[in-house]
Amino acid sequence: MSGTTAGLADHLGWSITGVRIVFVLLTFLWGSGLLLYAWLWAFTPWEDAGPDAPATPSRRVPVAWILTGLSIVGLSTTFGLVATRGAAGPSYATTPAWWGVSLATTALAVGAGVWATFVDRPDPARGPRHALAVRIAVTGVLGVVLVLQLSTLQQGGLVSFAGALVLIGGIALVYSSTFVDKWRELSGERVRRIREEQRSEMAAHLHDSVLQTLALIQNRAGASTEVARIARAQERELRAWLYDGDAPADSDLATDLRDYAAALELDYPVRIEVVSAGTSTERASGEVAAAAREAMLNAARHAGGEVSVYIEGATDAVDVYVRDRGPGFDLDAVPDDRLGVRESILARMRRIGGAATVRPGVGGAGVEVHLRYEDAS
Amino acid sequence: MRVVARRSPEGGDPVSRVRVVIVDDHSIFRSGLRSDLDAGIEVAGEAADVAGAVEAIVREQPDVVLLDVHLPGAADAGVEATGGEAVIRRAAPDAPSTRFLALSVSDAAEDVVRVIRAGARGYITKGSSGAEVSRAVVAVADGDAVFSPRLAGFVLDAFGAVVGETADTSDELDRLSAREQEVMRLIARGYAYKEVAAELFISAKTVETHVSAVLRKLQLSSRYELTAWATERRLL
Numbered sequence: 195m196s197g198t199t200a201g202l203a204d205h206l207g208w209s210i211t212g213v214r215i216v217f218v219l220l221t222f223l224w225g226s227g228l229l230l231y232a233w234l235w236a237f238t239p240w241e242d243a244g245p246d247a248p249a250t251p252s253r254r255v256p257v258a259w260i261l262t263g264l265s266i267v268g269l270s271t272t273f274g275l276v277a278t279r280g281a282a283g284p285s286y287a288t289t290p291a292w293w294g295v296s297l298a299t300t301a302l303a304v305g306a307g308v309w310a311t312f313v314d315r316p317d318p319a320r321g322p323r324h325a326l327a328v329r330i331a332v333t334g335v336l337g338v339v340l341v342l343q344l345s346t347l348q349q350g351g352l353v354s355f356a357g358a359l360v361l362i363g364g365i366a367l368v369y370s371s372t373f374v375d376k377w378r379e380l381s382g383e384r385v386r387r388i389r390e391e392q393r394s395e396m397a398a399h400l401h402d403s404v405l406q407t408l409a410l411i412q413n414r415a416g417a418s419t420e421v422a423r424i425a426r427a428q429e430r431e432l433r434a435w436l437y438d439g440d441a442p443a444d445s446d447l448a449t450d451l452r453d454y455a456a457a458l459e460l461d462y463p464v465r466i467e468v469v470s471a472g473t474s475t476e477r478a479s480g481e482v483a484a485a486a487r488e489a490m491l492n493a494a495r496h497a498g499g500e501v502s503v504y505i506e507g508a509t510d511a512v513d514v515y516v517r518d519r520g521p522g523f524d525l526d527a528v529p530d531d532r533l534g535v536r537e538s539i540l541a542r543m544r545r546i547g548g549a550a551t552v553r554p555g556v557g558g559a560g561v562e563v564h565l566r567y568e569d570a571s
Numbered sequence: 572m573r574v575v576a577r578r579s580p581e582g583g584d585p586v587s588r589v590r591v592v593i594v595d596d597h598s599i600f601r602s603g604l605r606s607d608l609d610a611g612i613e614v615a616g617e618a619a620d621v622a623g624a625v626e627a628i629v630r631e632q633p634d635v636v637l638l639d640v641h642l643p644g645a646a647d648a649g650v651e652a653t654g655g656e657a658v659i660r661r662a663a664p665d666a667p668s669t670r671f672l673a674l675s676v677s678d679a680a681e682d683v684v685r686v687i688r689a690g691a692r693g694y695i696t697k698g699s700s701g702a703e704v705s706r707a708v709v710a711v712a713d714g715d716a717v718f719s720p721r722l723a724g725f726v727l728d729a730f731g732a733v734v735g736e737t738a739d740t741s742d743e744l745d746r747l748s749a750r751e752q753e754v755m756r757l758i759a760r761g762y763a764y765k766e767v768a769a770e771l772f773i774s775a776k777t778v779e780t781h782v783s784a785v786l787r788k789l790q791l792s793s794r795y796e797l798t799a800w801a802t803e804r805r806l807l
Contacts, residue, residue, distance in 0.1 A: 402641065405676045406597050409697040414603060416700075426698070469724035469759050472733030502720060502761020508733055515760045556766040 258328045261306030265335050268299030272342065296339055296357065300364050303339075307332040307368030329368055336365050397436045405429060423459055430456050447483050447512065448505050454487050455503065462494040464501055472507040481546045482567045486514045488538040489563040493518035497560060511568040519560040539563065588613040589712045592631055594624040594658060595639040595674065600697070604637065607701025612708055619643075621657050628662040633669055634712045636662075637704070638691065640675040640682050655682075659689040672711045674704075683722070688790050693717025715779045716786035723758035726785060729794065732756075744792045747785060754781045 203213040220230060272295050310328035340361045343354055408429040415422040448470035455466035486503070493501045497520020504515045535552060543550035548567035555562050589612045593601050596619045605614050615631040618624035620643050628636055642654020659671050673686045673694035683694050692711045695704060696719065707717045718726075727733055730747045732755065738746035747755065750771075757767040764782070768775040 406600055409676050410600055410603050412698050413700055467720055469720045471724040471728040504760040506733055517761050556769050
């Protein structure tokens with residue numbers, strides 16, 4: 195009825211009718227079918243509804259409120275009883291009429307609470323607010339009955355005590371759905387964790403086998419060969435897939451230059467190591483990034499071999515160093531029509547108020563380009 | 572702390588070869604590395620797991636152990652320990668003159684920093700050429716620390732050098748001195764020790780001293796960023 199038999203039938207591969215018949219038969223065995231049904235219903239996780247699943251049926255009759263109303267009627271009746279017997283002292287607590295009415299009130303109130311929290315919950319028209327309201331009303335009713343019951347504890351003796359226990363149990367039952375919810379949440383959490391564990395196990399396996407092999411290929415093939423370049427690109431891709439699962443789309447300077455280095459390594463016989471420190475607030479679309487890319491392209495095109503890129507982002511400034519170990523060049527000897535260094539690096543940095551220096555590397559080997567941009571604000 | 576005379580199986584040879592033990596769980600990588608190492612380096616043993624590595628190191632007493640960060644068989648050494656860390660913790664007491672150089676393929680900074688804090692003298696990537704590994708082995712055998720540009724960048728970050736934190740005294744463990752920062756910055760920019768020395772007008776020996784001092788801080792400092800940041804960022 196609430197989809198439990200359907201879910202079970204789906205799970206076991208039986209027909210729904212078959213499952214229902216089994217439940218009905220089991221019910222004749224001292225009601226075990228009913229118990230099993232209730233248990234399954236409470237603890238079976240909700241099946242995720244597909245996009246084309248029909249909307250959850252909405253019951254129009256406010257069953258929970260009708261039950262609540264009836265329980266309030268019952269409560270008034272108990273007050274009536276108390277009033278008529280009031281003259282004779284609190285001995286009303288031992289009469290069967292009192293027992294009948296208070297038990298009925300309790301049952302109705304508990305029924306209302308349970309209905310509201312279990313049955314009405316998936317109903318979009320009655321949200322958690324509705325369940326909360328019913329619960330508060332029901333708790334009020336049960337609380338009043340409980341107070342009446344407790345006030346007669348001395349006269350009623352053991353019977354009254356048992357009654358009070360029943361009432362407390364009822365209140366617990368009304369709130370039990372919260373614990374059931376928690377339980378369902380926990381089991382969902384466990385499933386997610388298991389999936390995550392499987393993923394990291396696979397990552398560890400790939401790390402131990404494929405990445406090692408790719409590293410070995412690079413190192414056996416020699417740094418600048420075609421094979422090594424392809425292996426390096428593959429390694430980079432695999433590593434990105436393994437570890438940077440959910441990288442933000444908005445990339446910062448370091449991420450951008452890393453991607454660019456990867457692209458250059460495919461096109462030129464070069465190995466570019468990008469190191470970054472600090473937090474870079476500089477956006478990848480900025481002029482500093484454009485100048486740095488130009489410097490890296492120059493290094494890849496004219497020097498090749500090993501190129502080091504170091505990005506340091508302080509709170510108010512960013513420094514980028516691009517260093518190669520190629521033959522080097524003399525800036526003054528570069529003809530004026532060659533725009534690369536002069537226009538794309540030096541002038542670009544000057545325009546945004548930064549600074550760029552190009553100098554020969556230490557010991558005369560290669561070129562080091564230093565870009566510096568200080569935040570004016 | 573330059574090692575003047577190394578243990579040598581022949582004995583008495585003053586320029587004896589550096590003896591290494593290679594610990595890696597991939598035989599193909601071990602054999603590749605073995606054939607790539609320079610002639611001046613003698614491979615005294617190999618091991619593929621934690622127990623085998625400890626046994627080989629204690630037996631051979633090598634100058635340097637080339638140690639993979641991730642190794643199988645570390646389960647009994649604690650839940651969190653990577654294999655490399657377990658090897659250092661168990662073998663170091665029984666091989667006092669052995670130095671460890673971590674090798675890693677693409678590990679999280681966390682793992683590399685853990686191995687260094689366990690006592691490794693530096694780390695290099697598995698993509699490094701045989702010549703680079705050989706140079707690093709010799710440097711470590713001589714008592715120097717081996718810092719890759721990435722490790723230098725990480726250190727600058729983790730010790731707050733980027734945001735302007737500077738140690739007032741040289742024995743402060745949680746921050747770098749101004750000179751140490753300069754050295755680390757140049758290494759991060761891809762400078763070799765010799766080039767760092769030329770750039771800063773100091774001797775190569777002084778550069779090594781600074782690098783060793785930084786390594787010591789990396790091993791002993793209790794700065795929480797060392798572990799917290801290493802967890803968040805990947806070194807390689």
